[in-house]
Amino acid sequence: MNKQVMCEQCHKKVASAWVTKIEGSEVTKFSLCEDCLKAFSLKISINSQNLPLDSYFNCLNDKEFYPERLSNFKMCPKCQLSFADFMQTGLLGCPNCYQFFGQQLRPLLEEMHGSLEYKGKIPVWAPVTYVLNTELKALKNELFSLISQENYEAAALIRDKINTVKEKLTKA
Template identity: 30%
Template sequence: MYDLFSDLFDGFDWFMQPTTYKEEKKCPVCGRTYSDFRRDGKLGCSECYKVFRGPVTETLRQIHPSTVHVGKIPSKSGEELKLKRKYETLKQELSAAVKNEDYETAAKLHKQIREIENEVKKS
């Protein structure tokens, strides 16, 4: 007899028991399994992120609770990236300051943004 709900609940087994995920499931592209990921902490290809999304997300939440991982900036060659991130942060803060009608803070932020823009033009 065919169970109508078995296919529906197959996708939720990671949610119910994240540590006992069906480890025999393989990535159709590279052939790696979730147990391979648990063993060495590496996924084989971009398709693995889709195939093992649920259990990998749960594992990462256990490792990094309530944090957003933005990556590491190389110490020697990351100055441009650091400057770009600072620029984006200042733009967001400027927008918030204008929205809150805090024009004194907005003026300071605008000055910092212009300094960064001038520095980039010189490079």
């Protein structure tokens, strides 16, 4: 997995921002934690006005200021993958990403698969006999388990379901 980058200013916290400073022809790149970034006295130009960096970040923290873009820059705390990186590659970085990006993944998964609920490995186009045979096998396993637990009432219900599935198989 990705190694966490430490702040180059305080060397105590994990960096959450990467700054590129350009002065003339000299380019300097460095990583800062949130606290050091806020304390940083760099001036930036927004709409041809020189504003302190903290003014810029105050408007970024405003929830009404393109919240859908801000969510793309959240990074998984385990592997440092951003949602923008996921959208570019189509690959999540670690198991934690599923939970961390869950709110953003749900609509994508629902659009791709038609549902958020797992429906099994059987494709929709599978022949009816295949589906019924698979169901029959699962019911027989459940029946065996219930009999071994001496749960005969539940086993009788499963036996009836098995008979119903067998009838459907003969008609199919």
